Amino acid sequence: MMTEQRIFMNEDAILNIIDGMARMLKERLAKNGIEDPAMIGIHTGGAWVAEQLHQRLGLSQPLGLLDINFYRDDFTKSGVNPLVKPSTIDFDIENQHVILVDDVLQTGRTIRAAMNEIFDFGRPKSILLATLIERNGRQLPIEPSIVGLQPPLEKDEHIRLEGPSPLTLTVNKSKKRRTEKPTN
Amino acid sequence: MASQTQNIQLNDDGSLRHFLTIEGLNKNILTQILDTAESFAVLPGRPIKKVPALRGRIITNLFFENSTRTRTTFELAAKRLSADVLNFNISTSATSKGETLLDTLRNLEAMHSEMFVVRHNASGAAHFIAEHAAPGISVINAGDGRHAHPTQAMLDMFTIRKHKGDFTPLRVAIVGDILHSRVARSQILALNTLGVTEVRVVGPRTLIPTDARALGVHVYHDLEEGLRDVDVVIMLRLQKERMDGALLPSEEEYFQLYGLTNDRLACAKPDAIVMHPGPINRGVEIDSEVADGPRSVILEQVSYGIGVRMAIMSMCMQKHPSAGDES
Numbered sequence: 001m002m003t004e005q006r007i008f009m010n011e012d013a014i015l016n017i018i019d020g021m022a023r024m025l026k027e028r029l030a031k032n033g034i035e036d037p038a039m040i041g042i043h044t045g046g047a048w049v050a051e052q053l054h055q056r057l058g059l060s061q062p063l064g065l066l067d068i069n070f071y072r073d074d075f076t077k078s079g080v081n082p083l084v085k086p087s088t089i090d091f092d093i094e095n096q097h098v099i100l101v102d103d104v105l106q107t108g109r110t111i112r113a114a115m116n117e118i119f120d121f122g123r124p125k126s127i128l129l130a131t132l133i134e135r136n137g138r139q140l141p142i143e144p145s146i147v148g149l150q151p152p153l154e155k156d157e158h159i160r161l162e163g164p165s166p167l168t169l170t171v172n173k174s175k176k177r178r179t180e181k182p183t184n
Numbered sequence: 185m186a187s188q189t190q191n192i193q194l195n196d197d198g199s200l201r202h203f204l205t206i207e208g209l210n211k212n213i214l215t216q217i218l219d220t221a222e223s224f225a226v227l228p229g230r231p232i233k234k235v236p237a238l239r240g241r242i243i244t245n246l247f248f249e250n251s252t253r254t255r256t257t258f259e260l261a262a263k264r265l266s267a268d269v270l271n272f273n274i275s276t277s278a279t280s281k282g283e284t285l286l287d288t289l290r291n292l293e294a295m296h297s298e299m300f301v302v303r304h305n306a307s308g309a310a311h312f313i314a315e316h317a318a319p320g321i322s323v324i325n326a327g328d329g330r331h332a333h334p335t336q337a338m339l340d341m342f343t344i345r346k347h348k349g350d351f352t353p354l355r356v357a358i359v360g361d362i363l364h365s366r367v368a369r370s371q372i373l374a375l376n377t378l379g380v381t382e383v384r385v386v387g388p389r390t391l392i393p394t395d396a397r398a399l400g401v402h403v404y405h406d407l408e409e410g411l412r413d414v415d416v417v418i419m420l421r422l423q424k425e426r427m428d429g430a431l432l433p434s435e436e437e438y439f440q441l442y443g444l445t446n447d448r449l450a451c452a453k454p455d456a457i458v459m460h461p462g463p464i465n466r467g468v469e470i471d472s473e474v475a476d477g478p479r480s481v482i483l484e485q486v487s488y489g490i491g492v493r494m495a496i497m498s499m500c501m502q503k504h505p506s507a508g509d510e511s
Contacts, residue, residue, distance in 0.1 A: 067223060069223075069237075070223070070235035070236065070237040070265075070498070071235065071236055071237075075236075075237050075238075076241075076503065076504050077503055077504060077505055078503065079199065079498075079499070079501070079503045080220055080237075080495075080498050080499050082216050082219075082220075084219070084220055084223050085222070085223065086222045086223045086225070086226045087223070087226065088226065116236070120230065120231070120232035120234070120235075121230055121231065121232070122231060
């Protein structure tokens with residue numbers, strides 16, 4: 001399959017967007033009356049974004065990290081990802097306000113899997129979803145609370161966050177029909 | 185034979201399908217098993233100690249040789265992957281073993297079992313079943329005769345990596361009845377594939393295979409010499425049958441020469457760890473004060489065993505690609 005790759009956004013611009021996300025999050029937390037929320041980033045791209053947000057918000061609980069590989073709805077089809085990492089949540093989920101962070105929201109399946117995994121740790125008081133990129137292609141009724149950017153993309157274009165340093169957003173356009181379903 | 189086994193164990197894309205023996209598996213895939221097991225090793229700390237990955241898939245324990253411990257570990261591992269478990273304990277019949285094996289296999293396949301965990305007292309049994317398995321079916325070797333016990337070796341490697349990190353500089357001593365031990369064979373293969381500095385086998389001449397050095401090990405008959413400066417000590421269980429078979433005079437004499445006491449452990453490095461695949465014979469191959477002491481990681485091996493088996497089973501379970509593609 002032939003693909004064309006272009007750099008969509010470089011690190012400086014991405015960090016600017018994340019600054020904006022942090023401001024919007026602070027407003028939203030104040031509006032909802034939430035003090036001392038915890039944050040969880042989804043491996044791998046969501047974790048990078050979460051690290052940046054966690055710093056900017058000065059949260060007291062350590063950043064939680066989630067690998068959703070074993071909760072994917074297409075696990076039967078895709079199997080174990082050789083790069084799977086352990087999920088680590090070093091705070092108590094029970095009754096905790098949580099900010100869930102991912103890099104790209106498209107179909108909504110990753111967030112569905114992430115929420116199922118979070119609930120296996122305990123019962124959160126609430127979950128806010130913050131995503132760096134929101135794009136078209138939703139297949140489930142899942143909507144973000146905070147969005148960094150909504151780039152207009154064609155159906156055959158994929159956007160990815162590369163990292164951890166420098167953070168770069170790249171867009172791949174396939175010249176043939178896609179054989180892989182987008183899953184995030 | 186090695187390349188045949190390798191072809192059987194791997195799919196065309198190099199991913200695992202069967203897990204029968206360490207032989208023919210390279211360092212990358214062994215490392216991937218250990219890395220994947222890390223994700224499962226954290227589960228005991230959670231309220232829900234399961235992941236939904238293999239939900240609804242059927243895993244059958246096909247144990248032709250009795251073993252409550254190993255069977256229970258595999259059962260727990262399968263259940264923690266949310267799979268459904270069937271347990272078949274079949275005593276081996278004397279005649280036409282081949283037919284019985286295959287008939288049993290076909291019956292279970294017809295019940296949609298996709299994975300078989302096989303323990304048998306005949307070497308090569310798991311391999312035989314794997315050769316005859318329908319497409320999409322996986323076989324895991326839970327111990328076959330004197331040949332291999334690869335899942336035990338992997339959990340031992342996981343334990344070593346947890347404590348020592350890098351395999352490269354390590355010297356490992358395996359002590360006991362190497363000759364009859366399928367565990368030792370698998371451990372030696374795994375340690376060498378993962379690139380340790382040295383593997384030593386230590387034991388009486390009657391219990392060490394004559395061609396041991398061909399396995400890639402150094403042979404010692406003196407325990408203290410064999411333990412000198414090692415980083416890892418693996419003790420093997422001495423089976424009572426060895427005394428009956430006149431391979432050893434008595435348990436007491438074995439303990440005098442090859443039993444691990446604190447004094448002997450002092451020959452190893454000060455931070456050496458003590459391992460044992462279990463069950464332990466206190467006062468025969470290992471002294472209680474060592475087994476229960478600060479350097480023993482024997483109980484950790486048991487708990488890591490579940491996570492490592494979860495990793496192997498989830499990696500081997502075959503994928504069902506979907507027929508078409510919707511955008």
